[in-house]
Amino acid sequence: MNDLAELLSAFMARVAHPGELSALARLSGGANMESWAFDWAGSSYVLRRAPSADYMAGRPYGHADEAALVIAAHDAGVKAPEVVGVLEAGDGMGTGYVMRRVIAEVNPAKILADPPPSLLADLGRELARIHAIPSATIPAAIPLMDTAEALAELKARFLSYGGDRPVIALAIRWCEDHLPEPANPVLVHGDYRMGNVMVDADGLAAVLDWELAHRGDAHEDLAFGCMTVWRFGRLDTPAFGVGSLDDYFTAYEAAGGGKVDRARFRFWLVYRTLWWALGCLQMGQAWRSGADPTVERVVIGRRTAEQELDLILLLEEEAPGNERDRALPPSPAATPTPDGEPTNREIVQAVRDWIEESIKPQTQGHAKFEAVVAMNALGIVMRDLDAGVRAEDKILAEAMLSGASTLAEPGLLARLRRDMLDKCAIDSPKYAALAAARAEWRG
Structure with missing residues (x-):
């Protein structure tokens, strides 16, 4: 850390003004990047960086373009951090940038325990502002997402990881069958959820973590924060764990966002849950490859079970009524x-x-x-x-992926429900949706 302090001091003296570095500390969390808080000349800042090129492998754009995007968002009136400088190769700290620190709460559990009254409206308003950022100010490196191509890439990744998880196969097939027509593209934040927003007594204070931003369908952003995993146990409030979907959509539309299409929203809710299931698997691959040897990667790799459970909860309505009412088989x-x-x-x-x-x-x-x-x-x-058991089954997954097996098949939904309850009980026993599913399914 002493080396980092020395290098960071030289950087701040160059991009800001003379001063002295103090209170340098690594912030906890951060699935991919490092964040360091520090003080300089009486003001607080955050360094967001990737310490080596391995952390940036496979990303469509680097930190310089990410910083330029954050600057564009800030200039457009979005509550994005204020960037004060971008790291260069000669700075010796990897790639990244420094922002003024926003002093507010980021912990979802603390925010959701007592959210400010305006928070849901704030979330809708800020998302509408993000989607209205002028295209001319968005860096050229920010890619346009083709949904069909992205889905095909998820499918290829699934197969490369073994292709042996029936629920993931079911979700891929469902998305293929319900692929929406292309939408007019807007800037999509890509990670707009609790955990990436800061909140104070007056409401939403900052929108963080712009590394997944791209051009695409606004409904992708609308859906992502409503995934069960990002509601942190608040199962009765489907919009961010804060309120109702109706109120959220109303706030978004009132702030200038486009009309919300409920069917398109549902597609993206399934798609992003599928995406995060494969993202968790990818974390395990990053550990195996040596790109990221931390134990955190291994643990996140086992959070796939949460998303598989959520996918069944999202897709079980596709099954006939008698299959939804079928009793579960016993656990091994x-x-x-x-x-x-x-x-x-x-x-x-x-x-x-x-x-x-x-x-x-x-x-x-x-x-x-x-x-x-x-x-x-x-x-x-x-x-x-x-x-002593897991829920993988390559033969069944192949049948689900091809459409040869569907949730209309007698007993299949009950089996998948049982498998997901048992798997999630091993990998994420405190996941709030597990207890709810167990009660609903009488498992």
Whole structure:
């Protein structure tokens, strides 16, 4: 960190004004990029960076274009951060940029526990402003998304990952069958959700994380923040965990956004849930390849189960009524614990307890976050060892993908429901939708 402080000091002296660096600290979270908070000459800033080229591999544009986009959004009146400088190769810190720090709450749990009254209207208004950013000010590198091509790419990735998850295959086939006509393209933020917005007592204070921005269908942005996973347990408030879809759509339209098409919105809700399921799988591939060796990647890789559960909840209405009413088959019997020498599960338990009792209390900041992630990873392994089963089935997935098997097939929906309940109970037992699905399906 001392090297970073020295390099960052030189950068700030060049792009800002003379001063002294203090309070440099790594911010927790961030699935792909690093964020560092620091003070300079009495003001607060954030460095957003990728420390090496590996982090940027496969991205359609780099941090210079991302920064230019954030500047364009800020100039258009969007509550985007104010960029003060972009890293250059000679700065020695990788790629990235520095922004003025916004002091507000970003933790979804804290925001949703007591959201300001204006928040849902603010979310609709800011999204309308994003979609109205003049095309002439958007950097040329920001790509145009072709939905059919993007879906084909998701399908190819699924097959490259083994093609053995029936629910993901079901969702791909559904999206192929319900592909909407191309929309008039607007700037799509691409990650507009709780966790990427900052909120204070007056409402929405900032829109963060522009790395997935592209040109495309406005309904993609409208749907993304309404995914179950981004509502953080607020299952009864489908718009961001804050309010109703009707109120959200009304706010968006009143602020100048286009008329919301409910069928198009539903397509994007399914598509982005599918996209994130494959995104989780991709995190595991990043760990396997060595591009990102952190334990966080492994744990996120197992969050695919959450999205598979959500996809069944979204698509089960396609099944006949008698199939939706069918009782679930029983779960496989748990593996008994033998006597004698410690089992694999017990060894994992011992390591997890050691981290919790001896390592976690001695850490802080990002290191404490990593200790918690490691404990979560070992918890998954323990539950997996207990169950001894997974929900992968390549033959069934191929049948779903081809359309040879559908949810009209007797007993198939019940089987998929059971598989997803059991898989999610291993990988994400605290996921709020799991308890709700278990109650709804009498599982």
